[in-house]
Amino acid sequence: MAWAALAALVFLLPIDLELQHASLLAVLAAAVAIALRRVSPTAAMAMIVVLGVVQVGGGERPSLVDLAMFVVIGTTAVVGSRGEVVASGVLAFVAGVSATVYLASTGFRFLLLINGPRDQAFLAMAAPVTALLGVWAGGIALRAFRSRDRESERRADAEAAAFRAEAVATEAAATATRAIDEAESERIRADIARDVHDVVGHSLAVIIAQADSVPFLDDEARIREVSATIASTARSSLVEVRQVLGHIDGSGTDTDPGSLDEIVQGIREAGVDVDHSRRGALVTLGPDSGTAARRVLQEMLTNALRHGAPGHPVVVRETWRSADLVLEVENQVVDSAAAVPSTRGSGRGLTGMQSRLTTLGGSFDAAVLDAVFAARARIPFDVHGGTIR
Template sequence: MRAVQDEGTPAPGHPAALLLRHLAARRSPSGLALDLALAGLLLAVGLLAARWPVRVDPVEVLLAGAASLAVRRVLPSAALALGWLTVLWQVTSHAPPSLVQVASAAVVYSAAAWGGRAELVVAAVSASLGGLAGGLYLVQTRFASITLRYGEPAVGARDDTALLVIVVPAAILTACWTAGFAVRTIRARLAETAQRALAEGRAAEAQEQAGVEQARTAMARDVHDVVGHSLAVIIAQADSVRFLDDADRVRDVVGTIAATARSSLLEVRDVLERTEPVPSRDGADLDALVAQVRSAGVEVQERTEGEPGALDADPGLAARRVLQEMLANALRHGRPGGVVEVQRLWRDADLVLEVGNAVGPGGTGGSGAGLPGMRDRVEAVGGSLGTDRIGERFVARVRIPRTAAP
């Protein structure tokens, strides 16, 4: 199952999708519905309070406070501006605290939680300086009413109460701003986690695709080597039939062609189904490849030096496939009727394979598409490939370590 969709968005079941849905709560229908409900509640309570024997805010101020609640998520800056307008109206009209202060606290929280950087700073200033200014205003209005009703209070009691009244509004607004900032910080961490999850998902998908492409390339290279070698042998054998007069010999060649085709088919099937490479044991697989070429009527001069031994799985498979391709190139691009020279040098740490053949005028000398594939294969196991052409003779030489690279 793919963790990330093609367009770069997380799949529905991916953890990043859950985080991003949480981050979208700012403009979610449920959040907007809640704000509209709070705004309607504030407006309804304010209008109902007009029937009581207390001083209430005008309808315009109630509407401004309700509007600030309604847009506090989607437009924090507008909500802050409306909040300040209601406060300025209270100060200029010498109105007592009312329900719109509840809206102001909610707006400060929302600006800290959902607003931009500028709105965050404005909310912090509103919470601190605006809170202190509101406290001073409360002290003035409160003690004026106390003096008119009860007379002058004691000096110490007045100072203590005034300090408390000044600090409390700023403390409440600062607490609201701090709560909003905490939500903002948590949301930022969730966003970072979501982006990290998306990046990891994309990296895992890219790695998976790279592995699939690598496996596909390796399979195509194997099929190319197997089919190319077998077809080269079959073509050489089929061409020789024209020059045979002995019926028994013709039957032998045709039988060899059929056996080579069947062997190629089985090997291609093995390539498509195999999950682990099979190690080459004492060079027996390499002997069989040389025997196939020789059975096609091609003269092969073979020389082996050193003590043959087993190769690890990956180097053994590389040795077989590379020798297949070198022999196929010798048959395809070599001079008809020419000699193919095969040398194997078994050393303690590696195996050196060398195939040489004569090429006619205009021949490619084996420099076709197979060489890049051979080079990639031997380099993948820590080996190397070299080619030389001297006059009309082309030589391909590979070095393959006996053990797989760690």
């Protein structure tokens, strides 16, 4: 609107350019066309047609208001739609031809030009069309440059967005990796804590049982034998703890069924009567199931040693089935409540056994019935690294 008002003021000023002053109606049409050139190029071109009709109808000569044609045609070529761009080109051609015809029929000076030499006449007749089409072509060129710049900006924005998305994805992947690493570290720490509990708890139970029997022994040879058992149990426990803390704990090695006999024998050497029986064909256990079988048997016997009634045997049964090993331990208890881990100790041993076996697809249960504590564990085979569930 500001440009339209300025144009109207210029058109009305008494400037001596050897051009006829436009009528007020022509000035109004030109100003409106300039005001609408960006808001509605179609309406602006319609006002240019109105301007031409006013000038021809009023017999007006060329004046400054004719600049509005150039402004509207050029602006439409830059900002208009495709249809409006084509329409502005047609308007430029039609307006140029009409101006030539109008001037040739009414203008004395123009008649002199077109009646002169052939080259001069051609240039004079082509000047209006050439000028308007030149402005239109310049607008299209500017439109193309702007479109290319916008495309470059969009491409740059897309690349920046892709870079940001990639950075976010990389950060998310790094966060996920850290979370997985932390979860794995936590799992390893939990496994180490559980294994240390099982190893140390079992060994200490055996050592305490042996040490408690020493004051009641009169035979020096028997005392030496018990002392040797205590030392052997402590050394074995130390080796196993070092293996656990080094996170080797038998990993990658198979477990011979005879290692379960060694655990039972250690309880016997602690002075406990153990009734050990076995059924089924023995199988060499894989690393996972072998470790689980040793730790579970250690914990069940430790629990029997801690809470069992003195003088009563501990029953250990091994059942080697086609796909799993079933371990059962039973022992008499003096007080049924004493065998429940929540009343004595942390209960971590039984909970750890259940968690360990659930991970392998096995099961564990324990209960006290008629003053007998019975624990049963099922360990699926992990033969050559493949757990059968």
